[in-house]
Amino acid sequence: MKPNVCLYDTTLRDGTQGEGVSLSVEDKVKIALRLDQFGIDFIEGGWPGSNPKDMAFFERMREIPLEHATITAFGSTCRPNVAASEDDNLRALLESGVKAAAIFGKSWDLHVTDALKTTLEENLRMVADSVSFLKSQGLTVLFLAEHFFDGYKANPLYALRVLEAAEGAGADWVVLCDTNGGSLPHEVYDIVRTVKGSLQVQLGIHPHNDCELAVANAIAAVQAGAEQVQGTINGIGERCGNVNLISVIPNLQLKLGYRCVEDEQLQQLTKLSRFVAEVANMAMPNNQPFVGNSAFAHKGGIHVSAVLKDPKTYEHIEPERIGNKRRVLVSELSGQSNLLAKTDELDIDVELDKQEAREIIQKIKEREFQGYQYEGAEASLSLMLLAAGGKLDSLFTLDSFKILMEKSRDRAILSEATVKLQVNGQLVHTAAEGNGPVNALDNALRKALETHFPCLAEMQLTDYKVRVLDESGATAAKVRVLIESGRNGEKWSTVGVSTNVIEASWEALVDSIRYLLWKEGCKRSEPEEKAEVRAGIVNH
Incomplete structure (x- = not known):
């Protein structure tokens, strides 16, 4: 029976160091609650004292009971020639009110002498004193050996002495960090195996992804004896990111037989990944392993x-x-x-x-x-299949639309759309303004139809993309418009193609509305149906 693997999430701290990632206090609270439900063991919330947002998060979390996870604060060892009990950074960890603290210290002699500008012995004192002080205050302490793998390759005896100092001071966990992300899986395996044979304390691994090897390195470390993996959801983080827990967890649990979370929680993996991406306002790659839209x-x-x-x-x-x-x-x-x-x-x-x-x-x-593409426009494909099977009512038909755009010297561009439709045997003529011609057209179309189909009031246009299909055609090139619409949490996509971006947009807009009306089971009225048959009108 293989042992359980402890999961340590640093999305809320290390993850936010990624370019373009910014989370509000409420964002961090939402993600923390979701991580707890999923079964994460430690949730690193931030660095107390470094910024007001992190302190506000820890204050909020004091009021929110968690079912499983332990909220953890991040910091560094005490400064050179300063006692741990007098160090402001360590005091801030205590003031955060957490029950666990993760402190990093230097394990590469180059960093000790060139970055900290202190002696190797003083660095050992800083590590031991910091761990001992936090333990005396009743905290669970995780010591993060920064740049450990580079340090071990340069000076293995000193790197091990740093770990021994943390262990001797009572650290609950010693975590080996591949901070630069440059180690290879066989190196990680061999080094972790050696460390495992030298220490009694529980070991963790904290790999970065600069060589696209973070997942492989995490797995190698666990196979060599590490019992904790530290990473982020979707692998967000500084430079090329941290190890992606979304990939690590199923590889360990489904492929290698380790236990990370309960089976029921593992079934929430895809939702967790997409939830964090949504809160962080980041687009998920379709080809992301396991959870991507294209993964299966x-x-x-x-x-x-x-x-x-x-x-x-x-x-x-x-x-x-x-x-x-x-x-x-x-x-x-x-x-x-x-x-x-x-x-x-x-x-x-x-x-x-x-x-x-x-x-x-x-x-x-x-x-x-x-130029059409149905892989990302399944609602348009559904309408095509329904029409082929004779199960799609047209519900409304276009007579004409016009778009007026006016730009004057002292005001923004004004866009107004006029639409004429046949709906239930009636001519509906409406006009609406909008932020640009497509938005105006969308508003006018809805205005014409909402009286007949009230469900359209709950539908929103959530995304709009335009792609030029033939760049050599310059401004006369054919374009593909992809529209994503949503209602009550459900989303669907439609497509339109034309040399005119407005016409392509109209086609995608109409499909998005027709799809919702089909989902709602809307039908034409009987008189209109008979009238169209008499007039020889064919559904399209």
């Missing part, structure tokens, strides 16, 4: 055919075990297997014979040649 996405027809027969053919684990899901992509590379699997995945009740499936595949290939 299958595109090639041969792949899809095999996965439908046995998922193990192209999936290394069951995606449900970490809260992700299988996706089948439909594109110009697709076969009929993709299409049939997609109708099941999207829960679309459409029965297609082989000929109809071939026709839809051919239509998709033709449209992708024109």
Whole structure:
């Protein structure tokens, strides 16, 4: 039976040192609560005394009971020639009210002599005195040996003496840091193995990702005897980031048999990753291992055919075990297997014979040649499948729209859209202003339809992207517009393509509304349906 691995999260401290990452106090509280629910053992909240935000976080967390995790404060050993009991940094750790403190100290002789400008013996005194002082105050103490692997390679005897000083002073954990992120997995394994044979204290690993090896180094350290991994959610952090706990946890638990969290908590891994990304206002890479949107996405027809027969053919684990899901992509590379699997995945009740499936595949290939892309616009794909199966009502049709833009010397650009629609046999003529032509068009379209379909009032446009498809065409180039819409936590994406960005936007906007109305089960009124049949109008 392999031992449990202790999880130490430093997203709220080390993670915020990443470029473009900024969390408010409330953001940090939200993430801390989510980490606690997931089963993280230690949550490092920040460096007390370094800034008001971190102190405010610790004050807030005094009022919030956690079910599992221990809130931890970060700091350094005492300064050279200053007693630990008189050091302001260590006093700030105590004032934060935490029960655990993580303090870093120098383990590379180069840093001791050149950065701290002190002696090797004084550094040992600083480590031992700091750990002993915090232990005397009743805290759980984790000593972080900064630059340990570089220090060990340069002077192994001194690096070990630093660890022995922390252990002798009563540290609960000694954590080996690959601060520069330059170590290789075999080096980490060998060094951790040596340290494990020299100390009795519990060992942790704190790797950085500068060589894209942080996950491999964390796994190597655990296999060599480390019992704690320190990292961040989604690997955010300074320079190239910290080790990504989102990848470390399933590798250790599902691949190697270590215990990190309960199985039920592991199923929340994908949600945790996306929650932190959302709070931190960061875009998650689609190809992020385990939890990315594309992690279990299958595109090639041969792949899809095999996965439908046995998922193990192209999936290394069951995606449900970490809260992700299988996706089948439909594109110009697709076969009929993709299409049939997609109708099941999207829960679309459409029965297609082989000929109809071939026709839809051919239509998709033709449209992708024109610039459409349905991998990221599944709502538009759903509408195409529904229309092919005769299960999509048009509900409304366009007569015309106009957009007026006016720019004067002393005011911003004014955008106004006018829309004429046929809705339930009536001509609806509306106008609305907006922040730009697309927003004005969106507002006018909603204004025309909300009286007939009140659910549209709850729908929001959450993202808008434009991509030029043929750069050589300059301002006359064809563009693809991708729109993401949302309602009550659900999101969907639609696509439009044209040489005119307004027309492409209109197409995507209409699809986004049609998709919601289909989800709501909206139907045309019977009189309108009969009138359209008499007039020979065909749904599209």
